[in-house]
Amino acid sequence: MTDDADLQRAVANEFSALADLLDGISEAEWDTPSLCEGWRIREVVAHLTMAARYSGDEFMARLRECDFDFTRLSNEIAGRDAVLATTELVANVRSDVMRHWTPPGGGYHGALNHVVIHGLDATVPLGVPRRVPEETIRVVLNDLTAGGGHSNFGIDIEGRALRATDLDWSYGSGAELRGAGEDLALMICGRRLPAGRVEGDPL
Numbered sequence: 001m002t003d004d005a006d007l008q009r010a011v012a013n014e015f016s017a018l019a020d021l022l023d024g025i026s027e028a029e030w031d032t033p034s035l036c037e038g039w040r041i042r043e044v045v046a047h048l049t050m051a052a053r054y055s056g057d058e059f060m061a062r063l064r065e066c067d068f069d070f071t072r073l074s075n076e077i078a079g080r081d082a083v084l085a086t087t088e089l090v091a092n093v094r095s096d097v098m099r100h101w102t103p104p105g106g107g108y109h110g111a112l113n114h115v116v117i118h119g120l121d122a123t124v125p126l127g128v129p130r131r132v133p134e135e136t137i138r139v140v141l142n143d144l145t146a147g148g149g150h151s152n153f154g155i156d157i158e159g160r161a162l163r164a165t166d167l168d169w170s171y172g173s174g175a176e177l178r179g180a181g182e183d184l185a186l187m188i189c190g191r192r193l194p195a196g197r198v199e200g201d202p203l
Contacts, residue, residue, distance in 0.1 A: 007108035010136050012099040014115040019093040021128060022086075030086050035121040035191040038075075042082035042089070047074055048118045049092035051101040053081065109143050116140050117189055120182055124193070134167045137181040144188045145171045155190050155203050162188075175201040 022045065034044045050059065054077075066073040081089075092098065103110040116132055117140070123130045132140075141164070145157065161176040162184050163169075169181060177187065179198035186193060187203050 004108050007112055007139070008100065010133075010139070011101075011108055011111045011115060014112065014119060014132070014136065015093055015098050017130070018115065018119045018122070019090050021123060021130060022090050022093060025126065025128075027086060029126060032125050034125055035186065035193075036118075039078060039121075040082065041122045041126070042086075043078040044118055044122045045089045045093065046081035046084065047078040048115065049089065049095070049098055050074075050077055050081075052092035052095040052097045109139070112136065113140050113143055116182075117185060120186055121191065124182075124186070132182055134181070137185065138167065138169055140185050141169055141171070141181055141188075144185060155188055157188060157203060160201075160203065177201060177203060 022041075025041075030042050031040050033039075034041050036044055036047075039047070054062070062077070063070065063073050066076065098115075101111055102108055103114060106113075116136065119130075120132075141162075145162070157172060159172070159174040161173050162171040163176055163178045164181040164184055165178050166180045177184070177198055177200040179187070183193055183197045187198060
């Protein structure tokens with residue numbers, strides 16, 4: 001999976017799969033704490049789908065109001081839009097806008113990382129079985145371990161070995177951390193996982 005057409009299809013498939021899953025959870029489950037500290041599943045989905053509700057100009061105007069502090073803006077929008085009806089949030093996940101959206105400077109690689117990681121942020125705490133396709137999670141893992149991207153999450157993986165137990169993927173050498181590809185991706189992004197999902201020295 002190397003060209004934009006393949007990556008865009010993967011992005012669209014991930015949004016569709018997540019929407020199908022969210023369609024099947026109860027209203028109470030939307031209030032489940034996610035893997036993003038301080039956010040319930042509602043806030044994660046509201047954050048994930050900002051582009052479905054705000055045009056580029058609207059987003060930039062709000063960013064200026066937040067003194068170009070993206071974290072502050074994300075928290076404000078997630079908190080405000082989490083009160084939307086869950087049917088509207090699922091419709092946002094299904095929207096054609098999200099299927100073709102790319103983050104500034106991130107391209108479809110950035111979009112794929114965005115939907116995969118935040119999708120897992122929402123689904124892992126629910127205990128819902130969901131498997132990201134092997135080719136997709138491989139792209140995400142390669143992106144997260146390339147070029148120091150992991151440092152964006154305050155995680156240092158240098159001098160460490162990461163080994164996926166459900167696909168042929170590994171990184172680095174040193175003290176080994178083993179787990180499913182999805183769980184390794186979440187660890188690289190600084191998420192705290194339920195006990196027993198990975199083996200070896202934590203990052």
